[in-house]
Amino acid sequence: MTKSSHAEGPSARQEIESGIVFFRGRLMDIRDATVSIATHALNYGTGCFEGIRAYWNAEDGELYILKGHAHYERFLRSAKILKIQVPYTVSELMDWTRAVLAANAFRQDVYIRPLAFKGAAAIKVALSGMRDEVGILATPMGDYVATDGLKATVSNWVRIADNMIPSRAKVTGAYINAALASDDAAMDGYDEAIMLSEDGQVAEASSSNLFMVRDGTLVTSPVTADILEGVTRQAVFQLARDLGWPLVERPIDRTELYVADEVFLAGTGVQIAGVTEIDHRTIGSGKMGPITAKLQEVYFQAVRGRDARYREWLTPVYGKEGHE
Numbered sequence: 001m002t003k004s005s006h007a008e009g010p011s012a013r014q015e016i017e018s019g020i021v022f023f024r025g026r027l028m029d030i031r032d033a034t035v036s037i038a039t040h041a042l043n044y045g046t047g048c049f050e051g052i053r054a055y056w057n058a059e060d061g062e063l064y065i066l067k068g069h070a071h072y073e074r075f076l077r078s079a080k081i082l083k084i085q086v087p088y089t090v091s092e093l094m095d096w097t098r099a100v101l102a103a104n105a106f107r108q109d110v111y112i113r114p115l116a117f118k119g120a121a122a123i124k125v126a127l128s129g130m131r132d133e134v135g136i137l138a139t140p141m142g143d144y145v146a147t148d149g150l151k152a153t154v155s156n157w158v159r160i161a162d163n164m165i166p167s168r169a170k171v172t173g174a175y176i177n178a179a180l181a182s183d184d185a186a187m188d189g190y191d192e193a194i195m196l197s198e199d200g201q202v203a204e205a206s207s208s209n210l211f212m213v214r215d216g217t218l219v220t221s222p223v224t225a226d227i228l229e230g231v232t233r234q235a236v237f238q239l240a241r242d243l244g245w246p247l248v249e250r251p252i253d254r255t256e257l258y259v260a261d262e263v264f265l266a267g268t269g270v271q272i273a274g275v276t277e278i279d280h281r282t283i284g285s286g287k288m289g290p291i292t293a294k295l296q297e298v299y300f301q302a303v304r305g306r307d308a309r310y311r312e313w314l315t316p317v318y319g320k321e322g323h324e
């Protein structure tokens with residue numbers, strides 16, 4: 001694994017002030033892509049979104065969108081749950097995404113943010129009969145968190161339950177829950193927050209899915225544990241299968257994390273990131289474990305188009321259409 005495999009670019013805190021975006025059915029300058037302060041989604045959080053990465057490969061002179069189709073399939077599922085009409089198919093959304101990236105002439109790692117929301121300038125708290133809007137923006141972005149050893153804490157903010165705000169939908173307003181947890185963790189000197197569900201079992205981290213390794217088996221919480229059904233989580237399943245490693249989906253107790261051999265996070269933003277300390281307990285040897293390191297190595301090769309086995313995960317922006 002080379003350091004250059006990680007995403008490179010500005011921090012996720014950097015404000016996005018320029019660029020070409022997709023909004024209201026066409027490409028436009030981001031400064032023109034504005035909404036009223038009366039917008040329903042701004043007032044009530046009635047939107048859904050995606051986070052997709054595209055990785056630059058300098059040797060190929062190519063920008064690869066990672067698992068774009070899987071992200072847009074989840075985007076449409078989220079929209080369905082929130083009764084948001086998205087008048088585009090997955091492949092049309094991919095075409096617009098490629099158009100946005102090409103219009104910005106990006107030759108670096110970028111983060112793509114599709115957004116669908118209740119755009120009506122109306123007061124009524126409802127989902128049906130509200131005008132919807134769809135946009136896609138993209139911005140250069142590096143690693144979201146360090147990938148080689150995070151200090152995490154189990155948050156006392158409880159992960160939203162599916163029958164409060166649907167967990168498997170990527171709902172804009174639901175990220176208040178994640179922001180409360182991750183902000184408190186950061187203020188207390190941790191890199192990340194791990195969230196438990198109402199029944200006290202491990203759900204996921206604030207913006208990624210969680211895996212642990214116990215006695216050579218990878219373990220992750222099931223999709224019924226109030227998690228977001230992660231695209232990277234599925235990628236880890238495939239990598240583990242290809243590496244011949246056993247993987248089970250089952251509930252995880254809080255204290256299993258403390259005694260696990262390895263813990264890592266998986267998500268578009270965090271990529272694959274080792275956790276080396278939780279609630280002041282050292283995980284494994286206190287360094288990133290061998291299983292996490294191997295997964296990271298294969299993942300970072302795959303996302304930049306350097307491993308033919310995973311070429312189908314990628315859609316090139318400038319060259320021929322991919323397969324994923």
Ligand SMILES: Cc1ncc(COP(=O)(O)O)c(C=O)c1O
Nearest residue numbers: 207208209228230231232267268
């Ligand atoms: C709450 C939450 N869980 C899990 C994930 C991981 O999902 P994915 O791998 O699809 O990015 C994310 C987003 O990155 C998230 O925000």
